[in-house]
Amino acid sequence: MDNSIGYETKYGKCICADSLLALNTLDDESVDLVITSPPFALQRKKAYGNEEQSEYVEWLCQFAKIVFRKIKKSGSFVIDIGGAYEKGVPSYSLYQFKALIRMCDDIGFKLSQPFYWHNPSALPAPIEWVNKRKLRAKTSVNTVWWLCKDPLSCKANVSNVLSPYSSRMQRLITNPEDFVKEEGTIRPSGHVLGKSSWSKDNGGGIPSNLLQIPNSESNSQYLRYCKSLGVKGHPARFPAGLPEFFVKFLTDEGDLVVDIFGGSNTTGMVAEKLHRKWRSFELSQEYVAVSSFRFAETEALAEKYYAQIMNGEMVKIEPYQIELSSI
DSSP: OTTOOEEEOSSEEEEESOHHHHGGGSOTTOEEEEEEOOOOOOSSOOTTOOOOHHHHHHHHHHHHHHHHHHEEEEEEEEEEEOOOBOTTSSOBOOHHHHHHHHIIIIIOOEEEEEEEEEOTTOOOOSIIIIIISOOSOOOOEEEEEEEESOTTTOOOOGGGGOBOOOHHHHHHHHOGGGTOOSTTEEOTTSOEEOHHHHSOOOSSBOOOSEEEOOOOOOSOHHHHHHHHHTOOOOSSOOOTHHHHHHHHHHOOTTOEEEESSOTTOHHHHHHHHTTOEEEEEESOHHHHHHHGGGGOSSHHHHHHHHHHHHTTOEEEOOOOOOOGGGO
16 A cells, blocks of 8 residues: 555554455554444435445445454454434334344454443434424434454453543542441442442543433534535544543553544544554545544645645644644
């Protein structure tokens, strides 16, 4: 891939390429985390391309087979797949569950844990069954499969993704005697409560596998540059909080993170900020060029990077400091 089109930063590289080919340029068992959100098997065709439901599982498993070879024994494969209805009827498709079973039964992955991403800002959809006929509730939760090769060897540290304590929990830690009157109190569930166990500050609470992350980006640097330069951004961007959670949870600084359906390259930007090495593969040259906006310090540089990439160049982007909140 010496003549690659895309851009390179301090920690990673975004390449315009077919992931089926690009993945094979990586050494076997060299990747710590593959995290991605492929095009979903929706009934309505999207500009970024999406497969028919009848062919989706076979299509997705092509990539999963190669990912299995490329991740380390301690590595993970995290895949965000949204739901869809079957054609012409208000019946929910099982395609993302079929894909999970195929990846486990035929390829050899183990399901470390299912996660569910709740997007509270999701619009009512699908239109036919929710808006028009009002037969179904809106879909606002995606399945996120966390897969690995070996559950006992899989790297993970939940201490890196603790949830902030609620105000009530903070008061309990400070004044446990206000909540637990007697040491050894037994709750109806059978749990034994003690003042000492509640007074320890662990820096946060253990997160649940329901990730509530709004996808309501409206004024990010990426979108501002898209608007001012008159180009279209990727229509299916996922929020930075989603890859951020798993990159922190499943990798350490210096580890290699890969996104095989790069899109707007949210994953690469998060990995850069968290000092992980990264690779992002995206089939559309236009989307690769626009994704460079996430790394452009000024609008003038964004315009320059876009022109160079659309001209077929590999651009070297100098690093600068960006906060995760601005991605």
